[in-house]
Amino acid sequence: MEMLQITGLHKRFGDKEVLKGLNLTVPEHSIFGFIGRNGAGKTTTMKTILGLLKADAGEILVNGEKAVYGQTATNRYIGYLPDVPEFYSFMTAREYLGFCGEITGMTKKVYRERSEELLELVGLNGEKHRIKGYSRGMKQRLGIAQALLNRPKLLICDEPTSALDPVGRKEILDLLLAVREQTTVLFSTHILSDVERICTDIALLHEGKVDIQGKLSEIRTQYRRDEYLVETDNEEGMHALQKAFPDIRQTGQNQLVFSEKDYAPGEVFRFVADRAVPVVKIERVEPTLESLFVEVVEK
Numbered sequence: 001m002e003m004l005q006i007t008g009l010h011k012r013f014g015d016k017e018v019l020k021g022l023n024l025t026v027p028e029h030s031i032f033g034f035i036g037r038n039g040a041g042k043t044t045t046m047k048t049i050l051g052l053l054k055a056d057a058g059e060i061l062v063n064g065e066k067a068v069y070g071q072t073a074t075n076r077y078i079g080y081l082p083d084v085p086e087f088y089s090f091m092t093a094r095e096y097l098g099f100c101g102e103i104t105g106m107t108k109k110v111y112r113e114r115s116e117e118l119l120e121l122v123g124l125n126g127e128k129h130r131i132k133g134y135s136r137g138m139k140q141r142l143g144i145a146q147a148l149l150n151r152p153k154l155l156i157c158d159e160p161t162s163a164l165d166p167v168g169r170k171e172i173l174d175l176l177l178a179v180r181e182q183t184t185v186l187f188s189t190h191i192l193s194d195v196e197r198i199c200t201d202i203a204l205l206h207e208g209k210v211d212i213q214g215k216l217s218e219i220r221t222q223y224r225r226d227e228y229l230v231e232t233d234n235e236e237g238m239h240a241l242q243k244a245f246p247d248i249r250q251t252g253q254n255q256l257v258f259s260e261k262d263y264a265p266g267e268v269f270r271f272v273a274d275r276a277v278p279v280v281k282i283e284r285v286e287p288t289l290e291s292l293f294v295e296v297v298e299k
């Protein structure tokens with residue numbers, strides 16, 4: 001079953017067309033990485049899903065129900081963490097979750113129990129300080145707790161890790177992994193290593209459309225192209241290789257990488273042998289998500 005289905009979404013701001021027929025399918029219980037460069041339209045898509053922006057065309061189904069601009073009916077399925085979450089900073093985390101529970105109509109007993117569960121989940125149960133003293137990572141964790149308060153079927157997080165240091169990022173990624181059992185996670189990012197760490201499914205937003213989408217494992221197989229690394233300690237050898245194979249990329253001081261799609265490995269190795277290029281190392285390397293996306297974006 002699909003938790004979110006977007007078909008033919010168009011959105012323009014003035015004369016700038018940001019979304020040009022975006023299609024997106026998010027399966028239930030996936031951790032879905034919505035990837036795109038800065039300004040690609042990720043936030044615009046998310047705000048349209050939430051009914052905060054009006055699409056020019058297209059349809060959005062959340063848990064099978066149509067999302068309508070200005071109406072919030074489908075938002076009962078959604079928990080949302082904006083890119084910069086705002087809190088009442090004079091409150092403690094516990095007070096803040098209680099306040100959110102109260103204004104969304106939960107009974108005291110229910111929100112108290114749920115708040116304790118969530119504070120434990122996000123590692124803030126022992127935290128007595130007011131939110132104003134929190135680090136960015138703590139605020140993001142509290143934001144996730146707040147978004148999960150009403151047990152949403154879909155948790156949408158806008159760039160949850162972008163402003164965090166490696167430790168803070170890991171905490172958020174671990175948290176998103178941990179909540180997968182209870183919900184479906186859709187998060188936007190431009191950090192591909194985060195996607196590689198936790199996502200089951202991905203979509204790449206590029207020039208207003210989704211270029212690639214599906215299971216990360218299948219996409220890896222589908223786009224799999226072996227790459228080879230050649231390391232030499234001789235500058236002349238490096239230049240000779242670069243001259244003979246112009247699409248070879250320099251990845252380090254003495255390292256060159258080429259893709260099987262550009263050159264047959266045998267051809268490069270023969271060149272190395274014939275010219276007696278002094279080689280320190282030759283190895284096959286796994287293509288990263290980054291190299292795959294560079295290929296898609298540049299095609």
Ligand SMILES: Nc1ncnc2c1ncn2[C@@H]1O[C@H](COP(=O)(O)OP(=O)(O)OP(=O)(O)O)[C@@H](O)[C@H]1O
Pocket residue numbers: 013018036037038039040041042043044045159
């Ligand atoms: N309200 C608005 N009025 C005019 N232009 C807008 C508005 N909101 C967004 N845009 C433009 O639409 C484009 C997409 O913005 P959006 O915030 O959706 O991108 P994004 O992929 O979330 O990027 P980022 O990673 O920088 O947040 C940008 O060029 C932005 O300047």
